[in-house]
Amino acid sequence: MTASEIRPLTAVRSFPSDFLWGAATAAYQIEGAAREGGRTPSIWDTFSHTPGKVFAGHTGDVAVDHYHRFRDDVRLMTELGLGAYRFSVSWSRVQPTGRGPVAQQGLDFYRRLVDELLAAGIEPALTLYHWDLPQELEDAGGWPERPTAERFAEYAGLVADALGDRVKYWTTLNEPWCSAFLGYGSGVHAPGRTEPVAALRAAHHLNLGHGLAVQALRAALPGGCQLAVSLNLHEVRPLTPSPEDREAARRIDAVGNRVWLGPMLEGAYPEDLFADTAHLTGWSFVQNGDTATIHQPLDLLAVNYYTPTVVSHVSHIAKGAEKPRDDGHGNSEHSPWPGAGDVAFHRAPGERTAMGWPVDPSALYDLLTRTASRYPGMPLVISENGAAYEDEAGPDGTVHDPERAAYVHAHLDAVHRAIAAGVDVRGYFLWSLLDNFEWAYGYGKRFGAIHVDYDSLERTPKSSAHWYARVARTGELHPPGNV
Ligand code: FCB
Secondary structure, three states: OOHHHOOOOOOOEEOOOOOEEEEEOOHHHHOOOOOOOOOOOEHHHHHHOOOOOOHHHOOOOOOOOHHHHHHHHHHHHHHOOOOEEEEEOOHHHHOOOOOOOOOHHHHHHHHHHHHHHHHOOOEEEEEEEOOOOEHHHHHOOOOOOHHHHHHHHHHHHHHHHHHOOOOOEEEEEEOHHHHHHHHHHHOOOOOOOOOHHHHHHHHHHHHHHHHHHHHHHHHHOOOOOEEEEEEOOOOEEEOOOOHHHHHHHHHHHHHHHHHHHHHHHHOOOOHHHHHHOOOOOOOOOOOOOHHHHHOOOOOEEEEEOOOOEEEEEHHHOOOOOOOOOOOOOOOOOOOOOOOOOOEEEEOOOOOEOOOOOEOOHHHHHHHHHHHHHHOOOOOEEEEEEOOOOOOOEOOOOOEOOHHHHHHHHHHHHHHHHHHHOOOOEEEEEEEOOEOOOOHHHHHHOOOOOEEEOOOOOOEEEOHHHHHHHHHHHHOEEOOOOOO
């Protein structure tokens, strides 16, 4: 019996009264207005406009036009009973060249958004970087180059100067694993480079950028602000208990999790990661003092979780079967996991989302309890969790998505169990508020609590949104039934 089967899912569970109930988005996925207000291209504009990179040639040029409709969207958040809203700032909107002076118009957009949220009683939670590096900085070498980390800290300081008086929750990076290893390793994300050494260099400079940005934020923000980083921690499970499969899991844990957690929370890179990647690089780009810079005190560790990562040694796949593809956002011939060439990825049988990701809330429970026991005293927040399904509006215009409600319910139950086991979890942000541009999948995958008609841009809360609104308003998790 797995841990998740121990409790029936029928009971009502109460969450702490100060628990943050939120939903999340990211700038490039929703804003549109790609050429307005002085915004310059980011790597995602360039990438999405490159033929063959994104499903059906979709781009974020218009996205769901949140830039022009943010007031309506905040109204919808109120209908959803949200206590908090996580969004990201488009770097090239507020600092178009990635260096030097700010574009006031760009900053003003975020000021207006934040003011609207505060007026609605919704706590803004700001992410500085959700993958949209200004193209000019990529042209200068991008994250594999050290100056990008320094630019990032300057940008963090500028945004903090502008919004520090009204935003309490600050996140430096969203899922740096994707930026480094999908952006520069497998190339399925912008900027689409397939250079394993560059991916490792990018990982280090993202870490360094995080540390420098935390220093800049602490200098600029008033006391009481909560600083975090959002990591897509992989709950890595070996396919079998064999030593080879456990070794595969160790490698993925090193290059998926400990590459961030080590320097950020413990002040050192894991030695086994250096050994695993020694054939690629000697890591001489890590300079004296860097790990101390990266190791800044944080107020929260934010975790994004969707599905577990099940791995084996490549030899542990049926003879003659095709090697399971690398996991991550998309498939690729290139591995996003440097130093883990002998690892195969598996998807457990059973229920899956429209992304093909197995549904397994027990892995969220395991992830939270394991992370809490490794970092006692570090409060956690779920900064993303949710699922894509094939949602369609019915003839009466309503959108019925019972699978999403069931997914969120089961994962919130796992969060509740973790809290009951003593884990300090402060909040939950549903991914996503709205259907949006799902990176390499374009508009082909719908994660929203709110349905968006991509022709009219009309918004319709799905049935799961009505259910989630009741949970968020009452702090009581009750079974969705046939929502
Ligand atoms: C996460 C990303 C988010 C969205 C979800 C589905 O990895 O942070 O932007 O794409 O996955």
